[in-house]
Amino acid sequence: MLVSPESLAVLGGALALGGGLAGSSIGLGWAGSSAAATLAEEPGQLRNAIVLVSLPMTQTFYGLIILILILTTVIPNISAMPDPGGSGFAVLACGIIAASAECVSAAYQGAVCASGISLLPKTKGQILTNSLMLAVFVELLGVLGLVFTIMALSMLGLF
């Protein structure tokens, strides 16, 4: 390998956190623009709007968990494997799984929250519970991305 297997693993972890950060930004951007428009109409919904806007932020922390796990637990295991180069590349692949899961789920959670926020004034805030419930469905995909990445790493014997 021209590139050392450990650094490929770092690239995987960094992509996972990068995907989480980018997805959270996009989700917060969508939900936040809808919230700014709603608050111009009715400033009393500030509390509910902030609760819904901050939901897509969690995917960043899932990405961070994966980066920390890869840096602290997976990388020391790579050199002990029979094929270090292949293991490093496999960790990069797991990082790409996590990056797509966190990025897409955070962005689309933002879309769900944006629709909830835009209906807050009409329902006098009663839509909050239902849109939280619907947003948690999309959150689940982010959690599954974290869990399946850890599962794949442990099936490879790297965890």
Add this chain to the structure above:
Amino acid sequence: MLIDPSALAALGGGIALAGGLAGSSLGIAISGSAGAAMLSQDPRQLRNVIILAALPMSRAFYAFILLILIITTAIPKILVLADPGGSGFSILAIGIMAALSFGASGACQGSVCAAGIAGLSKTKGKVLTNAIMLAVFVELLAVLGLVFSIMALSMLGLM
């Protein structure tokens, strides 16, 4: 390595700064075009429009901090480590992560600010506080990108 590890690290810092500048440009373009449209309607909102349109500019500074840290602190430590080539590649990976964070959060903060600017004349400027609060949420993702990059560099022993 065919490429010098310090060059890979500098490429990582350069990509981070490019991501920050691109994110700031996109964000200011989105909020600035909403601002130009708003000012043609209500020229007295100039002060508030300028405050909101300037918010996405901070990404460029975060990215600049990261580039300076990589060039001054991380690059001299690369040659001391056991695997210089891998360390250079790891810094490139961290730079890509930071670029994703700065680029996405800058562009998406621009759309939050644009929605806030569009509501300025209707609310006679009262939406300013709420819009800034929502924009700070997206700002947080960029700050997290900077903090997590520094954290990852120090976990790799490069900081």
